């Protein structure tokens with residue numbers, strides 16, 4: 001069995017963000033975590049953070065959920081995007097929440113700068129699914145593309161789910177359609193939108209993997225280099241303190257609860273077997289996982 005030989009190469013300082021005395025305390029990321037895996041380089045870019053209530057968890061009693069969260073009623077989770085450089089391509093996976101006056105969010109541009117990358121250098125943007133905390137950074141506040149030279153790659157299954165005849169969508173989701181249409185029209189108008197089929201190879205060493213359940217076309221991305229494998233798994237997991245150990249526990253945001261659980265189990269089983277590094281949009285660290293009892297335990301690969 002191959003040993004995990006991960007080189008944590010450097011931590012890049014992020015310039016202190018300005019803050020007026022009247023503003024609430026804001027997130028101050030002190031570094032951008034960076035990892036080298038074979039020929040690929042990976043940066044974790046924290047756009048913001050969200051507080052997720054324990055009551056969102058399904059198929060677990062409230063007392064047990066609270067116990068697993070260390071006695072807390074909610075878990076503060078990061079909202080991450082990931083930057084990967086591989087085979088001469090600079091790839092961004094998801095784009096965070098964007099600037100939201102009600103949230104501590106929209107730090108992606110600062111994080112990219114701290115990683116030494118300009119928005120115009122991004123070649124490909126890969127979207128895991130169309131929830132607001134993954135697509136919110138695609139446009140600047142003036143409505144133009146935040147990444148002017150990137151091709152925006154989206155799962156056709158997710159795109160078609162949202163842009164189907166609105167009456168077929170659950171009623172609670174229909175209000176999001178106009179904003180989604182307007183957003184994707186900007187990239188489409190620039191001939192920069194590519195909808196791909198499940199399972200395709202998007203570039204050498206980069207493959208899309210259907211991970212449906214949380215969203216209609218939720219998709220993970222596998223990057224491989226020299227025997228190393230990184231999976232950007234989007235929202236396959238939200239509560240790291242609960243769902244590794246108990247992958248059968250879902251979250252009420254899941255579109256299809258049972259399918260989301262099956263997908264999580266399948267991905268975890270394969271990831272543990274193949275010593276994959278997992279990059280979750282709401283996980284505080286890159287992790288490997290190992291089977292333990294009926295579930296898994298996460299082993300951080302970045303400190």
Ligand SMILES: [Zn+2]
Pocket residue numbers: 131133134234235281282
């Ligand atoms: Zn999310």
